[in-house]
Amino acid sequence: MEPDRKRLIAVGIFAFVGVVLLVATVVLTCTALVTLITGVDGLPQELDVRVVGEEDLQNASVIHLTDRDLKQHPVLASAIREAGSNPNVVKSALVPMTGVECLVLTESCGVYTANAPILEYDGVYYATRVLIH
Amino acid sequence: MEEGKKPGNRFRTAGFVVACGLIGIVAVVLGFMLADALLIYAMEGSGGQPMLYVMERTDVQPEWGMVVPLTEKDFADHPALDAVIRGEERNPSGWEWGMSDRRFIGGTNVSYAESRALQDTYGPDRETWVYPHLEYGGAYYLVVTTWP
Structure with missing residues (x-):
């Protein structure tokens, strides 16, 4: 039972970190693309x-x-x-x-x-x- | 099915993974909110001076859509907007400069938080990037802010 529990915790941590990285990457990429496409404020x-x-x-x-x-x-x-x-x-x-x-x-x-x-x-x-x- | 692996265990594992994923999403959202609040706090102390500017347009047809009537609640929520449109910061320029169908009505200093709030409320649509026209007293206005 003990190894199963450790495995479960490892999978949970993996899922947590994976989702954090995935969501952060998607949000930052979308923000960067919108900024790039709209130019925000145009040319200097x-x-x-x-x-x-x-x-x-x-x-x-x-x-x-x-x-x-x-x-x-x-x-x-x-x-x-x-x-x-x-x-x-x-x-x-x-x-x-x-x-x-x-x-x-x-x-x-x-x-x-x-x-x-x-x-x-x-x-x-x-x-x-x-x-x- | 492998020996020793019951369906109940699989559901439990899957539920645990989903729960960890949801906690991850919540953590990211909270992280971004915290980062945003810290950014605003740091910007307020940076010495930069955001501005609110209001432009008036004449050739707006209400049937084009995106016309938002300004109410007393808008002016109460955003005193800077009130000051520019009908208060002491009203300082209209002539119509002859730039595009002849619009003119500068006035501007005033605002905080970074207020600049963000005005942009979120009266700024361009997030999909079409079209600015709404604000209607007050039969005139149409556009609100723009700076973020130095």
Whole structure:
């Protein structure tokens, strides 16, 4: 009887470990495949912001940004802060962003459009574009 | 049938194996739930700042399906959604940028747990990946969240 009991315990442990490995593998594989297929957030994107002078405005549309706008768009706030941080070099900044952030910035500030408007904040004008890698 | 192996023993063995398998499934589910909770806990302390964004669309036809009327319960369950759609975080942009049939309505900071909850409730269908349109006051909205 004793060997039978040991065998039963061994089979039970084997079944437990087998199911754990099987279920974990299936779940992780499905998750990885869904992530791969949907791309979750698409290709890596960067917001390119550069300071421009008033002479570059010409007939461009200008959006006047408020503090509230920057609070609601942390990526844009980060880029503008970085572009204006060093007055001695070319004033531009590249900030990574997600697909959702790009969509939102496009709908609110037109950053990923053919004739992207110029953004103005605190008296400084910024041109924007989106880089997709 | 081998000597000494009764049908009752086989059933008992099979039942034991099935029971161990079920315990294994429960263990995996509990493990994933624990890992998820720990992940959220770690993310909340990471300094990242998830955002809730709401977009408004104009060309939505209710007969397309996937239109969900927003109720007071939705706003009570998700104060951030309330603040963006009809509260102090409402900050609509113009219609002329991007697609002309939609515009940005507003956005606000949310926690990782809230970002997940909003995505689970108002995010895209898991099979079709189509976002539901939320209807409130005759306007249609899309809810998106970030997970930095």
